[in-house]
Amino acid sequence: MTRRLLLSYLSLTMLVLLGLEVPLGYFYARGEISRFTGDGRHSAELLAQALEVRVEQRAASDIPELVADFIDGNGSHVIVVDDRGKVLADSDKATAVGTDLSAEPDIAAALRDRSLSTTREDRVVQGDAFTVTVPGSSGSVVRCVVRVSYPVAPVTAKIHGIWMTLGLIGLGVLVAVAAIAFALAHWVTGPVRALERATAELADGSLKAPPTTSQGPPELRRLADTFTRTAARLQHLLQAQRAFASEASHQLKTPLTALRLRLENFEPYLDPRVHDSLDEAVGEVERLGRMVHGLLALARLENSATAPEATDLDAVVADRAGTWTAFAAEHYVDIVVTGDPAGQVWAVPGALEQVIDNLLSNALRVAPPGTTITLAPRRSGDQRSDTVELHVIDQGPGMTESERERAFDRFWRAADSYHEGTGLGLPIVRQLTRAGGGDVVLEAAPGGGLDAVVRLRPAGGQPTAAPRRPRPAEQEEWVSVF
Known part of the structure; x- marks a missing residue:
């Protein structure tokens, strides 16, 4: 400026x-x-x-x-x-x-x-x-x-001399104006630079050095004062939201657990004909618990500024595939890992495991018996824009284009989905992926089914998020809520 x-x-x-x-x-x-x-x-x-x-x-x-x-x-x-x-x-x-x-x-x-x-x-x-x-x-x-x-x-x-004189006079005037203009521009833009630094600090989650309100034009001083008051109010709201995210889980889990126990205690005293309704009620309580759990996880993700770290994608994929193979076998579904080694990628600590777990959980729920779920890491792009992709491909019924566009909306579920879904799993997957500088999209798989494509940055670049590691309790909250 x-x-x-x-x-x-x-x-x-x-x-x-x-x-x-x-x-x-x-x-x-x-x-x-x-x-x-x-x-x-x-x-x-x-x-x-x-x-x-x-x-x-x-x-x-x-x-x-x-x-x-x-x-x-x-x-x-x-x-x-x-x-x-x-x-x-x-x-x-x-x-x-x-x-x-x-x-x-x-x-x-x-x-x-x-x-x-x-x-x-x-x-x-x-x-x-x-x-x-x-x-x-x-x-x-x-x-x-x-x-x-x-x-x-x-x-x-003589004419050349007068032109030279006029040129020197003009040059002298330009030098004088440049000196005055630089001082004036520096004075005018000083508050703007201070606001820029303060905005960057606030974007990282904490405003440590509020912009000064005693320098620059009166309009910018008033703007700096307004920004400081707005930032203080915003920080207060963020702190209150963080406090809610850290405390609400304990406050909400207890009454939900008690409600479920009371409903289950009613079973011996109820007519057998209403047991199905009782099971439905218990299921709704369980879904409400998972929904609360997912909302709290999203709140933690949105309120935290976590620094991505270099993570071995091949090791994580092999580990999660091995963990889910036995569970998939119970549903007569195979899990296969294909593709070339992808190397290290930037990801929030613990988030990549949760992303894969959620996508595998979603794929297993729709995969028919006798089908295969494929985990395929791939490198795409040229030398200037290299990207690592992780494809999670199932052979289920798939989704229409409009359904794939809405799948990342909170609380949205397909019309034929199971009732226990909360509609928060894919939003959490996207939030976790973007926290590491990547993204996730849903595509139609060749031959039917769904291809969930997780795009990640190779670990050759530098992380961009603010340096804060998640607490262990937070990592435990990032679980599947499908």
Whole structure:
């Protein structure tokens, strides 16, 4: 922001300088050129009048002396011809006396009593010259012609000098404005940088250094004060939510357990015809317990900032597959691990095991007997964007596209799902995966069934979450709630 403010100040100043200095330099150059050409014509006309008098008086011997006096100090080149175009004098003596120049356009025009001026190269003045050719006449009779070539270099150097002066003035103004603008931008953006640091701290879960409210513009000071009060209120709410997440489990488990025991104690005293209703009631209490358990797990995940750690995905997959194989065998379902070694990935400690457990639990619930659940780690992507994927593929009924899109919504369950599901398992899986910088999606498996794809970052990168390890009690709460 400081750089953008500085650039905006300098751009505005440069536009103002260009709007002032360019017209000033242009009009100064025009004025110098006009003055130079006007003085040159006037001087040439005066010289022509003086020489015309000498020619009329038959005093041609005085012409070289007048020419020498004229060129003294101005560095010009003068040629004088008579009424027939023959050279009477040349200040540089480059053209011999008597040479006929009547064929040259400017001389011919002057012999017809017309004055001409132009800019051309003159070897005598060694560069471009402003050349004026005027007749020395009395009435309509032309007695001589004078050609005067003035060097352009002095006036050009003067114009370049004024442009250089204007450029240096503009540069000095830009340097001064840059210094002032930098100090002003630093003063203006100081509270913004403080707010940025405070926001980053608050995003990590704790605001240790509130932004100062005594520096910067009044509007930003008021903004910093409002942010500090908002952050304090937000921290208070987060602390209250964390306290609820840590205490509510114990407070809610006890009455739910007592309710279940009371319902089960009713069984000997109830008519056998209502035992099914009693079982349904006990099942609903159990589902309510799992739902409370899942909500508390989600609350802990959302309120904690846990640093991912490098985890051996192959070892975790092999361990969980071995653990679930015996349970799957009871349902006549096989668990198979395929794919190449995936190596280490970033994951929150203990979360990867819970992700696999939840996905396997979900797959076993829908897998028909005699089918296979496949765990397939894979590497995908190129060298610039490498990703590790874990596919959990079942051969169950699968889901429609709209169902796969809604499967991660809290409390959502498919219409044909078992009643004991809570609709919190997949949201917890996604929350645990994203805590390690990854993601999870559901895709249709080839040949039917569902392919749960867990995308993880390989452990070559750096973790991004705040450094806090979960407490053992928290890890125990991350269990399957399907």
